[in-house]
Amino acid sequence: MERETILLRAANKAGVGPILLQSSKNFIVMEYLAGKKIFDWISDLRGGSASELKAVIKKVLSDCHRLDMAGIDHGELSNITKHVIVGKSIKIIDFESSSLERRVSNVTSATQAIFIGSGLAKTVQKIYSVPPRPKIINALREYKKQQTQQSFDNVFRILKL
Structure with a gap:
């Protein structure tokens, strides 16, 4: 738990992830996140608002960029x-496989994962036109x-975010 606490604390410092409230050798207490996994949320959106979907993707990729800039590799974002x-907020979770x-x-x-190689990509493509x-x-x-920042902004431009 100590390693995951260090990684979650680093993610929080970058403004990413559920807020770490307390930790010990055996436990981590963090912010409770009410909501759905991104695949379920997008699946429920079916034919829904492309702008709503783009806003969620933009937030996720912005958080990913913050992690990149902080030198934290999540390790499992390909899935x-x-x-x-x-939910009310959009958060990347599960930092136990992360690395500095x-x-x-x-x-x-x-x-x-979102646009190219997954079932999620197929669902996203049904909601808005992917480059x-x-x-x-x-x-x-x-x-x-x-x-x-310039190369990241170019990714956003290409993705029409």
């Missing part, structure tokens, strides 16, 4: 459906090379 809760040592890839992993896959991949490659 984003289990790691984002959407690995090369960060939060934006690239989350973008690929061609090669355009997304090129923007992500550029971001991966130089994780700057």
Whole structure:
């Protein structure tokens, strides 16, 4: 629990994740997040508001960028459906597999999970027109090379966020 506490505290310092309230050797007490996993939330949106979906994706990717800038790799955002809760707030959860040592890839992993390689991507594509896959991949490659605000803004531009 000590390692996860350190990682969650670092994520909170970056403005990401459920708020850590208290911890000990055996327990972590954090903010309760009422809501749905992102896949369920998007599935319930079916044919719904593209602008609402874009706002959620924008928040998730912005949080991913904050984690990247803080040097925290979540480690499991390629399977984003289990790691984002959407409710009154939108939060990335489960930092037990995170690392301060690995090369960060939060934006690239989350973008690929949402737009390219998953059942979630198919659901997203039904709600709003997603740019061609090669355009997304090129923007992500550029971001991966130089994780700057400019390259991140370009990912948003390509994704029409």
